[in-house]
Amino acid sequence: MAEAPNAGHEVERAAPVFDAELVDEESPISVGGGSRWRRPAWLTSRQEFRRAVRAVIALLIRLPFRFASAVGRGAVLMFRVWRKWVRVHDYREAAEKSEKLADKFVEIRALTLFRWKVSGAVVAAVASGLLVAYLLYGSVALWGAGAVAAVVLAVAGRRKEGAPGRKTVLPGPRALAWTMDPQVLVDAFRDAKLIGKDETLRLVERARRVGDGWAITIDLPATRKAADVIKHRDALASALAVDEVQLIVERVRGRGGHAGRVFLWVADEDPYSGPPRRTPLVEAEWWDAWQPIPFGVDARRRRIDLPLVWTSLLVGAIPRQGKTMAARLAAAGLILDPHSRLYVFDGKGGKDWKAAEQVAHRFVCGDGLPDVQAVRDHLLELVVEVQARYQRMAALDDEVCPESKITPGISRDPGLDMPITAVIIDEVQVFLENPAKIEVGAKKIAIGEHVADLLAYLARKGPAAGIVVVLATQRPDSQTIPSRLRSVLGSRFALRVMDWRDSNIVLGEQMNTRGYDASALLPSHKGVGILRPDGDMDAGSESLAMTVWTYYMGNQDWQAICARGRALREAAGTLTGHAAGDDSRRSIDSTAVVMALGGGTGRSELPEPLASVVEYLGEELEEREFVPTAELVEALEVEATGFGRQMGELGCRPTRHYVPSEDGELRRVRGYRTADLRAAIDEIKSGADPDPS
Numbered sequence: 001m002a003e004a005p006n007a008g009h010e011v012e013r014a015a016p017v018f019d020a021e022l023v024d025e026e027s028p029i030s031v032g033g034g035s036r037w038r039r040p041a042w043l044t045s046r047q048e049f050r051r052a053v054r055a056v057i058a059l060l061i062r063l064p065f066r067f068a069s070a071v072g073r074g075a076v077l078m079f080r081v082w083r084k085w086v087r088v089h090d091y092r093e094a095a096e097k098s099e100k101l102a103d104k105f106v107e108i109r110a111l112t113l114f115r116w117k118v119s120g121a122v123v124a125a126v127a128s129g130l131l132v133a134y135l136l137y138g139s140v141a142l143w144g145a146g147a148v149a150a151v152v153l154a155v156a157g158r159r160k161e162g163a164p165g166r167k168t169v170l171p172g173p174r175a176l177a178w179t180m181d182p183q184v185l186v187d188a189f190r191d192a193k194l195i196g197k198d199e200t201l202r203l204v205e206r207a208r209r210v211g212d213g214w215a216i217t218i219d220l221p222a223t224r225k226a227a228d229v230i231k232h233r234d235a236l237a238s239a240l241a242v243d244e245v246q247l248i249v250e251r252v253r254g255r256g257g258h259a260g261r262v263f264l265w266v267a268d269e270d271p272y273s274g275p276p277r278r279t280p281l282v283e284a285e286w287w288d289a290w291q292p293i294p295f296g297v298d299a300r301r302r303r304i305d306l307p308l309v310w311t312s313l314l315v316g317a318i319p320r321q322g323k324t325m326a327a328r329l330a331a332a333g334l335i336l337d338p339h340s341r342l343y344v345f346d347g348k349g350g351k352d353w354k355a356a357e358q359v360a361h362r363f364v365c366g367d368g369l370p371d372v373q374a375v376r377d378h379l380l381e382l383v384v385e386v387q388a389r390y391q392r393m394a395a396l397d398d399e400v401c402p403e404s405k406i407t408p409g410i411s412r413d414p415g416l417d418m419p420i421t422a423v424i425i426d427e428v429q430v431f432l433e434n435p436a437k438i439e440v441g442a443k444k445i446a447i448g449e450h451v452a453d454l455l456a457y458l459a460r461k462g463p464a465a466g467i468v469v470v471l472a473t474q475r476p477d478s479q480t481i482p483s484r485l486r487s488v489l490g491s492r493f494a495l496r497v498m499d500w501r502d503s504n505i506v507l508g509e510q511m512n513t514r515g516y517d518a519s520a521l522l523p524s525h526k527g528v529g530i531l532r533p534d535g536d537m538d539a540g541s542e543s544l545a546m547t548v549w550t551y552y553m554g555n556q557d558w559q560a561i562c563a564r565g566r567a568l569r570e571a572a573g574t575l576t577g578h579a580a581g582d583d584s585r586r587s588i589d590s591t592a593v594v595m596a597l598g599g600g601t602g603r604s605e606l607p608e609p610l611a612s613v614v615e616y617l618g619e620e621l622e623e624r625e626f627v628p629t630a631e632l633v634e635a636l637e638v639e640a641t642g643f644g645r646q647m648g649e650l651g652c653r654p655t656r657h658y659v660p661s662e663d664g665e666l667r668r669v670r671g672y673r674t675a676d677l678r679a680a681i682d683e684i685k686s687g688a689d690p691d692p693s
């Protein structure tokens with residue numbers, strides 16, 4: 001008979017086969033042990049080692065108690081077994097069931113007697129055996145016999161899997177190194193329904209330590225999308241048994257990245273706990289406003305910079321979450337550039353912005369009508385300034401101004417007088433909600449509405465002319481920040497808000513369905529928010545949005561930065577306006593401003609409810625394809641049937657369209673095509689009667 005190739009040799013055990021397989025590695029790495037030695041989890045880090053040592057000590061301390069209780073349980077168990085046997089329990093029960101107990105009674109009694117005798121004989125035999133052993137070997141024999149009996153009883157009385165009262169006892173939380181095991185990951189992805197039962201993951205890189213956590217890159221099965229993993233991060237965190245704040249999921253983009261490649265990072269502990277980081281601006285002698293401003297760090301403690309020039313920023317949060325701090329961080333970078341000009345308006349009227357008064361070209365602090373009027377006047381001044389800048393840039397040499405956009409050179413040339421100018425408004429809702437009526441053009445409107453129009457203009461037309469708008473609000477709802485203003489604010493930062501609707505108002509439509517919901521942030525995480533950078537910016541181009549923990553800038557640091565900003569301006573000769581003691585307001589040609597705003601206000605001469613729909617949608621009237629009726633009814637607080645009828649009378653007929661719902665599923669809902677709305681508006685404006693048929 002032919003000999004098997006391995007005969008005579010020790011059989012080599014195959015490594016466990018895992019579903020996950022490794023790709024893109026030059027030398028394939030065994031993911032499940034095999035011929036290569038894999039470091040046990042407790043050797044992977046000092047922390048894991050300490051955890052393992054603690055677990056061993058705890059086990060040793062508990063061991064005597066556990067042994068004693070197991071022996072006790074074993075003794076009781078043995079006694080019960082013996083009693084059942086001696087009483088001929090099973091025979092007796094069977095006879096009872098078949099109602100033949102009386103017939104069998106004599107038989108049972110005889111058997112019971114016999115078993116008692118056997119028991120007595122065994123006890124006598126054991127006792128005499130022990131006596132003989134004692135006489136031969138002394139007390140050692142008794143101890144030995146006692147030990148053997150204890151072990152037998154302990155084994156009999158050990159707690160078994162699934163036994164009632166069995167407690168799950170784990171030595172602390174699951175080790176993260178264990179969580180990063182490929183098979184655990186595959187199971188977690190399956191449990192979270194991110195991959196099917198028969199699908200598997202491909203590991204691009206094995207788990208490795210990155211910062212204070214574990215990182216792993218994986219490829220999803222074909223047709224599965226990284227965006228869905230980001231969206232269902234909570235489910236994955238639950239399946240991996242980690243807190244969702246510890247789990248960072250990113251899509252790998254650019255070279256080597258694709259729609260199905262996911263980078264996972266699991267922090268050892270809450271990445272936003274511990275002392276906050278001080279802003280590096282404290283150490284900066286000065287700052288170039290054209291450079292992105294140090295804003296905060298992400299979960300992996302990587303610095304996140306926020307460009308401000310050519311864009312704008314909206315910060316929204318419920319009170320006491322770090323909104324003012326975020327706005328002051330953005331302002332600090334501009335304060336430290338002596339060539340930038342600052343308009344600082346604080347609707348809260350507290351001390352938060354007081355220090356900025358010494359550098360601000362225009363400064364308003366308070367929520368009274370005179371304050372709102374002052375803000376309106378300063379914004380009017382800026383609108384005129386923007387118009388003038390465009391005219392001046394058009395007249396400039398092509399070499400100085402190649403594309404009707406401000407450049408660093410232009411912004412720093414005192415002769416051209418076009419410095420980077422920031423409008424920073426804290427608690428902007430105070431100014432936007434003021435209902436006092438004023439005359440604009442030929443119409444009377446609320447001053448707050450006018451402020452919104454001016455800000456919308458500045459955020460839309462201002463960036464290319466060097467205007468930066470930074471708005472912070474504790475009321476991020478659609479009524480307070482009209483969509484015509486919101487839609488033109490480039491970067492968004494949402495700290496904790498009340499619900500997903502408010503989060504979407506700050507971050508943009510449907511952001512919650514893509515996995516970005518600022519209402520899920522923890523109250524204890526002060527200064528932590530979701531940053532959705534402007535699409536044009538380089539920073540953050542890797543992902544749509546990211547969680548950022550803003551730098552901490554204590555009051556003293558803030559005051560020091562403002563004082564430094566003043567000194568820099570004094571030295572550069574750029575201290576102007578309020579900071580230089582000049583509070584005179586420029587006389588404004590309001591007709592020019594009204595022209596600039598396109599008819600004076602954001603409202604058109606449209607009948608209701610179309611006028612409100614247009615106002616609510618703002619720029620989205622152009623950007624969106626479809627708007628659900630339910631959304632309009634909720635936003636405008638109107639009654640649905642009446643609204644539908646009135647819209648019909650104005651020539652706007654509803655239709656059905658698929659839109660993604662909150663859970664990401666596509667749902668067919670009733671609503672209006674924006675193209676139909678635009679056509680109806682054009683028709684009304686051109687004077688033709690709307691066709692209600």
Ligand SMILES: Nc1ncnc2c1ncn2[C@@H]1O[C@H](COP(=O)(O)OP(=O)(O)OP(=O)(O)O)[C@@H](O)[C@H]1O
Nearest residue numbers: 276319320321322323324325474526527550551552
């Ligand atoms: N990055 C941060 N790290 C740690 N703590 C922070 C951070 N940012 C803000 N905080 C703390 O959060 C609290 C609230 O901050 P801040 O005043 O900026 O909030 P706010 O939202 O502007 O509040 P309000 O609505 O009352 O004006 C402060 O005590 C501040 O110290």
